[in-house]
Amino acid sequence: MKVAMIGWEYPPFKTGGLGTHCYGLTRGLADKDVDVDFYMPKTSKKSISDKDNLHIIEVGEASIYPYDRPEDSELEGNFFESVYRYNDLIVKKVKGNYDVIHCHDWLTMKAGIQLKEKLGVPLVVSVHSTEYDRSGWLYPNQWFIDIEKEGMEKADIIIAVSNFTKRILIEKYNIPEGKIHVVHNAVYRLGRGEKQDIVLFLGRLTIQKGPEFFLKAAKKILDNSEEKPTFVVAGKGEMLSRLINQSVDLGISQHIMFTGLLTEEEVEHIYRIARVYVMPSVSEPFGITALEAISAGTPVVVSKTAGVAEALINCLRVDFWDVDEIANKIISLLKYDVLHSTISAEGEKECDLFTWDGVADETIQVYQGVI
Amino acid sequence: MTSVCFYFEVHQPMRLNRFSVFNIGKTSSPFEYFDNQLNEKIFHKVANKCYLPTNKLLLDLIDQHDKKFRISYSLTGTFIEYCQKHVPEIIDSFKDLVGTGAVDLIEETYFHSLSGLYNDLTEFEEQVYLHNAMVKDLFHVTPKVFRNTEAIYDNRIAKKVADMGYKGIITEGAKKILDWRSPNYIYKAVDNDLKVLLRNYMLSDDIGFRFSAQGWTGFPLTADKYSSWMAQNQGDLINLFMDYETFGEHHWQDTGIFEFLKHLPENVLNHEHMDFVTVREAVEKYEPRGTIDVPWAISWADEDRDVSTWLGNDMQRACFQELQDLGPHIKKEKNHEKLDAWRKLQTSDHLYYISTKGFEDGAVHSYFSHYDNPYDGFINYMNILQDFKQGMKPKP
Numbered sequence: 001m002k003v004a005m006i007g008w009e010y011p012p013f014k015t016g017g018l019g020t021h022c023y024g025l026t027r028g029l030a031d032k033d034v035d036v037d038f039y040m041p042k043t044s045k046k047s048i049s050d051k052d053n054l055h056i057i058e059v060g061e062a063s064i065y066p067y068d069r070p071e072d073s074e075l076e077g078n079f080f081e082s083v084y085r086y087n088d089l090i091v092k093k094v095k096g097n098y099d100v101i102h103c104h105d106w107l108t109m110k111a112g113i114q115l116k117e118k119l120g121v122p123l124v125v126s127v128h129s130t131e132y133d134r135s136g137w138l139y140p141n142q143w144f145i146d147i148e149k150e151g152m153e154k155a156d157i158i159i160a161v162s163n164f165t166k167r168i169l170i171e172k173y174n175i176p177e178g179k180i181h182v183v184h185n186a187v188y189r190l191g192r193g194e195k196q197d198i199v200l201f202l203g204r205l206t207i208q209k210g211p212e213f214f215l216k217a218a219k220k221i222l223d224n225s226e227e228k229p230t231f232v233v234a235g236k237g238e239m240l241s242r243l244i245n246q247s248v249d250l251g252i253s254q255h256i257m258f259t260g261l262l263t264e265e266e267v268e269h270i271y272r273i274a275r276v277y278v279m280p281s282v283s284e285p286f287g288i289t290a291l292e293a294i295s296a297g298t299p300v301v302v303s304k305t306a307g308v309a310e311a312l313i314n315c316l317r318v319d320f321w322d323v324d325e326i327a328n329k330i331i332s333l334l335k336y337d338v339l340h341s342t343i344s345a346e347g348e349k350e351c352d353l354f355t356w357d358g359v360a361d362e363t364i365q366v367y368q369g370v371i
Numbered sequence: 372m373t374s375v376c377f378y379f380e381v382h383q384p385m386r387l388n389r390f391s392v393f394n395i396g397k398t399s400s401p402f403e404y405f406d407n408q409l410n411e412k413i414f415h416k417v418a419n420k421c422y423l424p425t426n427k428l429l430l431d432l433i434d435q436h437d438k439k440f441r442i443s444y445s446l447t448g449t450f451i452e453y454c455q456k457h458v459p460e461i462i463d464s465f466k467d468l469v470g471t472g473a474v475d476l477i478e479e480t481y482f483h484s485l486s487g488l489y490n491d492l493t494e495f496e497e498q499v500y501l502h503n504a505m506v507k508d509l510f511h512v513t514p515k516v517f518r519n520t521e522a523i524y525d526n527r528i529a530k531k532v533a534d535m536g537y538k539g540i541i542t543e544g545a546k547k548i549l550d551w552r553s554p555n556y557i558y559k560a561v562d563n564d565l566k567v568l569l570r571n572y573m574l575s576d577d578i579g580f581r582f583s584a585q586g587w588t589g590f591p592l593t594a595d596k597y598s599s600w601m602a603q604n605q606g607d608l609i610n611l612f613m614d615y616e617t618f619g620e621h622h623w624q625d626t627g628i629f630e631f632l633k634h635l636p637e638n639v640l641n642h643e644h645m646d647f648v649t650v651r652e653a654v655e656k657y658e659p660r661g662t663i664d665v666p667w668a669i670s671w672a673d674e675d676r677d678v679s680t681w682l683g684n685d686m687q688r689a690c691f692q693e694l695q696d697l698g699p700h701i702k703k704e705k706n707h708e709k710l711d712a713w714r715k716l717q718t719s720d721h722l723y724y725i726s727t728k729g730f731e732d733g734a735v736h737s738y739f740s741h742y743d744n745p746y747d748g749f750i751n752y753m754n755i756l757q758d759f760k761q762g763m764k765p766k767p
Contacts, residue, residue: 224393332392338686342685342746
């Protein structure tokens with residue numbers, strides 16, 4: 001079986017879960033003797049493959065960060081132009097005998113649709129996030145929605161990363177239920193480190209990820225309990241300056257550490273040494289970071305509106321807006337050692353169920369259904 | 372002759388309010404721990420689906436079969452308190468049942484607690500006396516047979532129960548204590564003459580767990596088929612012990628569970644070598660055929676048939692320890708309200724919700740739990756225990 005896979009990020013260049021997914025999936029597929037050509041935009045850090053049947057093919061010069069929300073002024077500017085240019089280049093470059101085309105998220109969908117017609121092979125579309133998620137359900141942009149909808153409609157089958165996302169596709173994009181197949185994400189286990197008094201937020205600093213609720217919970221904890229951990233906000237994004245101001249206004253800035261964007265090694269390190277990981281996302285299709293944290297023995301407090309909350313048993317679930325309950329759960333993890341050790345041990349064990357090998361198996365089944 | 376001993380456990384826990392760490396040290400009364408609204412709602416639901424219709428059906432069946440259909444109940448103190456508060460007619464219908472002379476009552480700890488596993492058995496004894504007084508007061512019955520919470524049993528508990536004057540005790544017919552032996556006989560405890568009734572878990576679970584399982588080879592289970600299975604059993608006694616909520620609540624009415632029950636007595640009595648006995652009659656009628664030795668506690672729960680359902684992980688053991696440690700302090704205070712709340716916190720269900728056991732059993736646990744998962748159960752319960760503990764400290 002030969003697959004033309006179209007993405008837009010791949011380690012070492014990676015801004016979110018999609019890059020992690022593409023890495024795990026393509027390697028899992030290659031190990032199962034599926035030939036994979038992975039097409040992506042050219043990046044400053046060249047991606048390479050050490051497997052004979054997995055080729056990483058960089059196309060053109062575009063550097064695009066599709067998770068970033070374009071400013072209004074840019075809406076008709078470079079951002080969209082480079083997207084179109086990338087898609088056009090892909091359509092020109094992808095040639096050969098493929099059994100299936102597999103696209104990831106809106107950025108690649110235009111190319112996927114055209115390639116389906118050009119090569120006459122089935123199109124599989126993976127949805128890792130929708131415009132509704134990325135906008136935090138506040139003013140979703142119709143331009144993205146239209147592209148996503150067209151891609152989903154033209155796809156022969158859709159892979160959604162969670163039932164949470166599947167419901168959005170059914171309700172907001174009118175996609176028939178039978179066309180959507182859920183495949184949960186997986187994790188390469190990190191292993192634990194020496195825990196320090198750190199409560200961690202890690203993610204893009206956008207409305208979608210709910211960092212302001214993390215700061216409010218920190219305030220509640222610092223004001224009302226004996227626990228005085230360091231609250232680390234790792235990542236960058238358009239909300240950074242607002243969040244720094246918020247922590248000053250709340251009078252807790254001496255307990256908050258903004259790290260900016262961390263390297264891969266730094267990310268792994270902080271997962272290992274954090275005592276608690278918090279993911280208060282407003283709308284999170286999956287949330288691989290929660291799996292990465294628990295794979296490092298760090299218990300996670302996750303939003304109920306996150307795909308991982310439906311997949312991971314050993315976690316603490318909260319409503320993202322319920323700051324008191326987020327604080328209650330964080331304090332409980334800091335205060336009750338038996339809670340921390342049990343959830344940490346059980347969660348680490350549970351990570352064995354989330355393998356890229358399994359994701360590859362399920363994805364092959366999806367391919368076989370349309371070939 | 373083979374006697375069928377049919378016994379039902381009737382219990383409802385006092386479920387807890389949501390109690391965050393920020394509530395610790397701020398309660399004015401321990402009654403704030405309990406979620407009265409949720410408890411009342413669930414009780415009314417179960418009363419209508421199970422207690423009222425099943426009581427009525429069983430009363431009719433006893434009449435119809437001229438008291439040849441005989442059964443036993445164990446009613447916990449918390450259950451009776453619910454009845455008194457919300458649906459008193461349930462107590463009346465139990466009085467009617469006991470009044471037929473075909474119904475016996477079983478002793479247990481008033482609060483359905485794990486006090487039988489405490490280092491010091493004083494609290495256990497007090498809870499049994501409370502239950503004894505309640506049964507005597509309401510139903511004018513003095514039970515002769517004891518059943519510990521969730522059929523938890525070991526040699527130490529048996530000795531204590533024998534010392535307290537009971538003639539029999541009920542526990543699980545677990546393979547690990549019986550080995551090749553059949554549960555269909557009476558046994559005796561080691562070092563004393565307490566008779567032990569052992570639950571036939573195959574036949575009991577056919578009703579309790581498998582009745583509505585469509586993938587099961589016995590499905591659909593009819594009273595006729597079930598009675599013929601029982602008739603093929605060798606032995607003196609078939610002990611069928613199950614939760615009363617089996618009827619109408621675990622298996623809803625539309626599964627046909629009431630039809631099954633309705634036809635069970637006639638189908639059993641059609642076999643000439645079979646009859647029904649109460650637990651009291653069982654221990655009077657039959658003599659022990661062997662001794663059972665149980666150094667480590669067994670129970671009727673989960674696949675493991677031990678106490679790991681309540682004390683299987685560190686969170687459960689930590690709560691259990693806190694709970695036990697509170698005892699001497701609370702008793703010194705002589706505050707009735709606090710003592711009562713502490714005892715209601717001892718109900719085993721609170722620890723059951725914190726179980727993290729494997730998927731198969733875990734599925735059963737989550738069916739019975741109002742928490743999102745065991746960790747939420749722990750946080751809530753532990754927060755309450757911490758508040759309770761703070762309330763114990765001498766005020767400056």
